[in-house]
Amino acid sequence: MGKTIAEKIFKAHLVDEPFGDVSVLKLDRVFCHEITTPMAIQDLMARGKDRVFDPDKIKAVIDHVSPAKDSKTAMQGKILREWAKRHKIKDFFDIGYNGVCHALFPEKGFVQPGFVIIMGDSHTCTHGAFGAFAAGVGTTDLEVGILKGVCTFKTPQTYKIEIVGKLADGVYAKDIILKVIKDISVSGATNMVIEFTGNIVDEMSMDQRMTLSNMAVEAGATSGICLPDMTTVDYLWEFIKNQYKTRQDALEAFSKFRSDDDAVYAKLKTIDVSDLEPLTTFGYKPDNVIPVSQMLGTKINQVYIGSCTNGRLEDLRIAAKVLAGHTISPNVRGIVSPATPKIFSQALEQGIIKTFMDSGFCVTNPTCGACLGMSNGVLAQGEVAASTTNRNFIGRMGKGGMVHLMSPATAAASAIKGEISNSSLFCEQGK
Amino acid sequence: MKEFKGNVLFLDRSDINTDEVIPAKYLTEIEKTALKTHLFEDIKLDGFNPEMDIKEKAVIVTRENFGCGSSREHAPWALEVNGIHVVIAPSFARIFRQNMFNGGMLAIELSEDRINTIFKEFKNSDTQISVDMEALEIMIQSKDQTKTIDFQISEFDKALIQTGGWVEYADTHY
Numbered sequence A: 001m002g003k004t005i006a007e008k009i010f011k012a013h014l015v016d017e018p019f020g021d022v023s024v025l026k027l028d029r030v031f032c033h034e035i036t037t038p039m040a041i042q043d044l045m046a047r048g049k050d051r052v053f054d055p056d057k058i059k060a061v062i063d064h065v066s067p068a069k070d071s072k073t074a075m076q077g078k079i080l081r082e083w084a085k086r087h088k089i090k091d092f093f094d095i096g097y098n099g100v101c102h103a104l105f106p107e108k109g110f111v112q113p114g115f116v117i118i119m120g121d122s123h124t125c126t127h128g129a130f131g132a133f134a135a136g137v138g139t140t141d142l143e144v145g146i147l148k149g150v151c152t153f154k155t156p157q158t159y160k161i162e163i164v165g166k167l168a169d170g171v172y173a174k175d176i177i178l179k180v181i182k183d184i185s186v187s188g189a190t191n192m193v194i195e196f197t198g199n200i201v202d203e204m205s206m207d208q209r210m211t212l213s214n215m216a217v218e219a220g221a222t223s224g225i226c227l228p229d230m231t232t233v234d235y236l237w238e239f240i241k242n243q244y245k246t247r248q249d250a251l252e253a254f255s256k257f258r259s260d261d262d263a264v265y266a267k268l269k270t271i272d273v274s275d276l277e278p279l280t281t282f283g284y285k286p287d288n289v290i291p292v293s294q295m296l297g298t299k300i301n302q303v304y305i306g307s308c309t310n311g312r313l314e315d316l317r318i319a320a321k322v323l324a325g326h327t328i329s330p331n332v333r334g335i336v337s338p339a340t341p342k343i344f345s346q347a348l349e350q351g352i353i354k355t356f357m358d359s360g361f362c363v364t365n366p367t368c369g370a371c372l373g374m375s376n377g378v379l380a381q382g383e384v385a386a387s388t389t390n391r392n393f394i395g396r397m398g399k400g401g402m403v404h405l406m407s408p409a410t411a412a413a414s415a416i417k418g419e420i421s422n423s424s425l426f427c428e429q430g431k
Numbered sequence B: 001m002k003e004f005k006g007n008v009l010f011l012d013r014s015d016i017n018t019d020e021v022i023p024a025k026y027l028t029e030i031e032k033t034a035l036k037t038h039l040f041e042d043i044k045l046d047g048f049n050p051e052m053d054i055k056e057k058a059v060i061v062t063r064e065n066f067g068c069g070s071s072r073e074h075a076p077w078a079l080e081v082n083g084i085h086v087v088i089a090p091s092f093a094r095i096f097r098q099n100m101f102n103g104g105m106l107a108i109e110l111s112e113d114r115i116n117t118i119f120k121e122f123k124n125s126d127t128q129i130s131v132d133m134e135a136l137e138i139m140i141q142s143k144d145q146t147k148t149i150d151f152q153i154s155e156f157d158k159a160l161i162q163t164g165g166w167v168e169y170a171d172t173h174y
């Protein structure tokens, strides 16, 4: 009987099956940020276990609130910084070098096919885009990951979602994942791994695959995996070229983690996206999804372009294309946060930042910022945001605020109009 | 082992997410006790008043997919510092459920039918629940009636409850 990629990765990392239905897995990476890690560090200290299993496999970043906005966030940064120093964690990214964790770590080459990765952050599923099993965990799991390099998971069930057809202009990976979540609901993949396949996924860049995998958790999934292929190899090549003679060799090595043709899936679904229109959300749940065309005219106060979902170079480029030659509505505050310093400087070089600034956007340093309503663009009571982030939960971007999730193209068009709007209005879309 | 009994708080809605349990703005706290007064502060639930309704409660009965969204363990901590050690629902988001057991707390899954019945028969009266970890039974009690329902959890989850959580378990076993 064939195996899925998740089953293959589990098998290659199995340490123990203490009671049959749970697997204790060896970890290749433990990622840390300043919001959930300090509590783990403090608890380890209180237990007299202030140790780390392997400083080279632990990567840490200050990203959620950067620069620190008050004494409390300053203290969170301090705890993480001192801990990284104490344990000789050399891949620690502080201000000047930091960016949104799920954009920064792949960019550094820390994620490879077949890896098992945990982080105290639900969108860790993003790294599944590289053919890794990457899952968000709570602080206690993180703590044990740091201490022992292991984590438990139930034996994975896989939901295979095949995305086929031909995408229309102006429709992007964000629209596809919103469609998936709408179709299967916020709990449709709970306790399952989503495996994204089909010609559309094959044709996607790594930036787009990360957008897709990023929101798998919004459908409840443990991880959202794309199978490793030449696109994966090309992205990683500069980091792996000493490990493999040729790209073809790397592809062959990674292919051992691809699902077998006769693998058994818990669920299967095929979505033809040929007729898909740009989508947005209308309520407080990520499965409250509706075509942009039915939300036209909805007034907004703020547009946010950034986050681990859509703060990468390709996202900024697409938004800039819509914005070029336009200024945003005087009734809207536009905020863009390039997700990492590298993305920021590439966007600068390519004139993308200038387009944003000329149109009236405020450009912030790389950080999570407004995405979770902690800094850099918190909404006031009753305000509405058009946002490229991943959660429209009540209060997510500020108490009493409303968030409509959408693609960077739709967000840019909405900024120009001051209301939810279709990007086809403003640009001939090349993709 | 923690105490698993007391007054019931009914939250009659599905998909209650961890942002509703404890809003992101309190994630800057580094002491669990600081979360105490902010539990369910932003929840969207008609007629629910966090200041009044959480007082003296020890058990939550709710609907499906409780604890979805953010991985924050601050959610079970916010329950814990309010003396709530048990949540009973038809289903949980994976990370939330794991976080509960990792901290030595109980997330009990009952069938949708049973949860419906509990809501129907007990929601409008003062109700107590006590969990018997030996017999794997919960006893539900109001002034009018008493009901006993059996439940299941995995051997591993039981081991976590008994050793007081995953840190101690993992450090002795791996």
Ligand code: SF4
Residues within 6 Å of the ligand: A064, A100, A101, A102, A121, A123, A307, A308, A309, A367, A368, A371, A372, A389, A390
């Ligand atoms: S950008 Fe938003 S969703 Fe992504 S890691 Fe940061 S806070 Fe979480």
